[in-house]
Amino acid sequence: xxxxxxxxxxxxxxxxxxxxxxxxxxxxxxxxxxxxxxxxxxxxxxxxxxxxxxxxxxxxxxxxxxxxxxxxxxxxxxxxxxxxxxxxxxxxxxxxxxxxxxxxxxxxxxxxxxxxxxxxxxxxxxxxxxxxxxxxxxxxxxxxxxxxxxxxxxxxxxxxxxxxxxxxxxxxxxxxxxxxxxxxxxxxxxxxxxxxxxxxxxxxxxxxxxxxxxxxxxxxxxxxxxxxxxxxxxxxxxxxxxxxxxxxxxxxxxxxxxxxxxxxxxxxxxxxxxxxxxxxxxxxxxxxxxxxxxxxxxxxxxxxxxxxxxxxxxxxxxxx
Amino acid sequence: xxxxxxxxxxxxxxxxxxxxxxxxxxxxxxxxxxxxxxxxxxxxxxxxxxxxxxxxxxxxxxxxxxxxxxxxxxxxxxxxxxxxxxxxxxxxxxxxxxxxxxxxxxxxxxxxxxxxxxxxxxxxxxxxxxxxxxxxxxxxxxxxxxxxxxxxxxxxxxxxxxxxxxxxxxxxxxxxxxxxxxxxxxxxxxxxxxxxxxxxxxxxxxxxxxxxxxxxxxxxxxxxxxxxxxxxxxxxxxxxxxxxxxxxxxxxxxxxxxxxxxxxxxxxxxxxxxxxxxxxxxxxxxxxxxxxx
Numbered sequence: 113x114x115x116x117x118x119x120x121x122x123x124x125x126x127x128x129x130x131x132x133x134x135x136x137x138x139x140x141x142x143x144x145x146x147x148x149x150x151x152x153x154x155x156x157x158x159x160x161x162x163x164x165x166x167x168x169x170x171x172x173x174x175x176x177x178x179x180x181x182x183x184x185x186x187x188x189x190x191x192x193x194x195x196x197x198x199x200x201x202x203x204x205x206x207x208x209x210x211x212x213x214x215x216x217x218x219x220x221x222x223x224x225x226x227x228x229x230x231x232x233x234x235x236x237x238x239x240x241x242x243x244x245x246x247x248x249x250x251x252x253x254x255x256x257x258x259x260x261x262x263x264x265x266x267x268x269x270x271x272x273x274x275x276x277x278x279x280x281x282x283x284x285x286x287x288x289x290x291x292x293x294x295x296x297x298x299x300x301x302x303x304x305x306x307x308x309x310x311x312x313x314x315x316x317x318x319x320x321x322x323x324x325x326x327x328x329x330x331x332x333x334x335x336x337x338x339x340x341x342x343x344x345x346x347x348x349x350x351x352x353x354x355x356x357x358x359x360x361x362x363x364x365x366x367x368x369x370x371x372x373x374x375x376x377x378x379x380x381x382x383x384x385x386x387x388x389x390x391x392x393x394x395x396x397x398x399x400x401x402x403x404x405x406x407x408x409x410x411x412x413x414x415x416x417x418x419x420x421x422x423x424x425x426x427x428x429x430x431x432x
Numbered sequence: 433x434x435x436x437x438x439x440x441x442x443x444x445x446x447x448x449x450x451x452x453x454x455x456x457x458x459x460x461x462x463x464x465x466x467x468x469x470x471x472x473x474x475x476x477x478x479x480x481x482x483x484x485x486x487x488x489x490x491x492x493x494x495x496x497x498x499x500x501x502x503x504x505x506x507x508x509x510x511x512x513x514x515x516x517x518x519x520x521x522x523x524x525x526x527x528x529x530x531x532x533x534x535x536x537x538x539x540x541x542x543x544x545x546x547x548x549x550x551x552x553x554x555x556x557x558x559x560x561x562x563x564x565x566x567x568x569x570x571x572x573x574x575x576x577x578x579x580x581x582x583x584x585x586x587x588x589x590x591x592x593x594x595x596x597x598x599x600x601x602x603x604x605x606x607x608x609x610x611x612x613x614x615x616x617x618x619x620x621x622x623x624x625x626x627x628x629x630x631x632x633x634x635x636x637x638x639x640x641x642x643x644x645x646x647x648x649x650x651x652x653x654x655x656x657x658x659x660x661x662x663x664x665x666x667x668x669x670x671x672x673x674x675x676x677x678x679x680x681x682x683x684x685x686x687x688x689x690x691x692x693x694x695x696x697x698x699x700x701x702x703x704x705x706x707x708x709x710x711x712x713x714x715x716x717x718x719x720x721x722x723x724x725x
Contacts, residue, residue, distance in 0.1 A: 187656070
C-alpha cells in the first residue's frame with residue numbers, strides 16, 4: 113500500500129513524460145525539391161507588428177527547406193533589439209528604425225547588422241458608418257482632439273469645438289493601449305509626447321476598438337491599417353490632411369508615402385555575421401525578400417513597390 | 433413553577449438571529465454564484481466560438497498565417513515538455529524545502545527569515561522571474577531558449593506556492609503519529625518517509641497541481657526569455673527550443689482576421705482539457721489516499 117503511493121506520485125510525472133515522447137516522435141515531412149538542402153537554425157525575434165509577415169514567410173519556407181528550423185518570437189521591437197545586439201538572434205523585427213543606444217550596444221558587442229524594409233503599415237483613423245459630417249481631418253485637428261486638455265482645458269471635446277458646423281455632441285474616443293506599438297507610433301507623430309485625452313477608451317484588443325467605434329455614432333478612433341481592411345464593412349476611414357490636402361488610407365497612398373504622416377515602414381534587421389557564416393540565414397533572408405510582397409499582402413499590410421524588394425535583394429547579395 | 437424562561441423574549445431574540453443567519457447565508461451564496469456565473473459565461477463563449485475549429489487537424493498542425501491551417505501541435509507538445517521539467521524540479525525542491533522547514537529546522541530568526549521570504553516570493557510578478565531566468569539560465573548558464581531554461585524559470589516561479597502548500601500539509605499531520613513512530617524506535621528520516629509524507633501527500637498534491645496549472649498557463653516570463661511563437665518543428669530533447677500553448681493563444685487573439693478568434697478559442701479549449709486532465713489525476717490520487725485523523 114505504501115509503495116503504491118509512491119508509485120502513484122511517480123505516475124503523475126511519468127504519464128506526462130510518456131505522452132510527450134509519444135507526441136515528439138512525429139516524423140518530419142520530407143519535401144524534396146531542386147537546389148541544395150540546407151539545415152540549421154534561424155532565430156527571429158522582435159516586433160509583434162512584423163511577426164505575422166515573418167511567420168508567413170517561415171511557414172512557407174518550411175515547405176522549401178524542411179530541415180531548416182526557423183523560430184519566430186514576438187518580444188517586441190525593444191525586447192528584440194536587446195537580444196539582437198547581444199548576438200543571440202539572427203533577425204530582429206522592428207516597427208521603428210534602430211535607436212542610437214541600440215546601435216551603440218551592437219557596436220560594443222561587435223555585432224554588425226543590416227536594415228531591410230519589409231512592408232508598410234498604415235494607421236487608419238476611423239469613424240462610425242452613420243457619421244456623415246466628417247469629410248476629413250487635418251493632423252492639427254487630430255492632435256487637438258486626442259491631446260488631453262487641448263480644447264478649453266477640458267478633456268470633453270465636442271465635434272463643434274473642432275469645426276463650428278459639426279454637431280454639438282461629445283466625441284467618444286477610442287485608442288489602442290499604452291503598451292501597443294500602434295499607440296507609440298500615434299504618440300510620436302500626432303500627440304508629440306503630450307498626454308492622451310483621458311476620456312479615450314483604451315484597449316489592447318483592437319477588436320474591442322472596432323466594436324466600440326461601430327456601435328457609437330460619435331466615435332472616433334485609430335488602429336492599424338490591417339484591422340481596417342478586415343472590418344471595412346463596419347467602419348469608415350477618415351482621410352487625413354498632413355499639409356498637402358486630404359488623403360485616404362489605401363494601398364496606393366500608403367505605398368507611395370502620400371498618406372503621411374500616418375504610414376510607416378516595417379523593418380527586419382539581419383546580423384551580418386550570421387548572413388556570412390550560416391547559409392540558411394542568407395537563404396531565408398533571400399526567401400523573405402523574394403516573396404515578401406505576397407506574404408505582406410496576405411497578412412494585411414502594404415507591400416513595398418517591387419523595385420524596392422529588388423534593390424534590397426541586390427544589397428543582400430553584396431553582403432554574402 | 434415561576435417563569436424561568438420568557439418565551440416572548442426568546443422568540444424575539446431568535447427571530448433576529450435567524451434573520452441574520454439567513455442574510456449571511458444568502459450573501460455567501462451570492463459570492464459563490466458570482467464566480468460560477470462568470471465561469472459559465474466564459475465557457476459558453478469559448479465553446480461556441482471553438483465549435484467547428486476544434487478538430488484533429490487543429491491538434492496536428494503547426495502555427496500558420498491562415499486561420500484554417502493554424503494548429504496547436506507545437507504548443508501542446510511544448511507545454512507538455514515544459515511540464516517534464518517543471519513537475520519533477522519544482523516538486524522535489526518544493527517538498528524538500530517544506531520538509532526541512534517543518535521537520536528539521538530549528539525555530540529561530542534565520543528560519544523566520546526564510547519563511548518570510550518564501551511567502552513574499554509567492555507574490556512577485558511572474559515577469560520578474562522571467563528577467564531572472566533570462567539572466568541566470570539563458571545567459572549565465574548558457575542554456576539558450578531551451579525547454580530546460582524555461583522549465584527551471586517556471587519551477588522557480590511556482591516553487592513558493594508548492595513550499596507553502598506542502599508546509600501546510602505537513603503541519604496538518606497530527607503529532608501523535610510522529611511520536612508513536614519515535615516510540616517504536618524509528619529514526620527521524622524513517623518517520624518522515626514512512627509516516628509523515630504518506631499522510632501529507634493528498635495535501636501536497638492539491639497545492640502542487642494548482643502550482644503546475646499556473647505554470648502551464650503562464651505567458652509573460654516566457655516572452656521575456658524570448659521563447660519563440662512560431663515553430664514548424666517539434667523539440668527532440670530538453671535543450672531544444674519550443675513554444676507553449678498560452679503563447680499561441682496570446683498571438684491568435686491579437687490577430688486582425690476575425691477567424692483567428694475562433695482559432696484562439698479552440699486553443700483555449702485544448703488548454704482547458706489539459707488542465708482538467710492534470711487536475712483529475714491529482715484528485716484521483718488524493719481521493720485514493722485520503723485519510724482523516
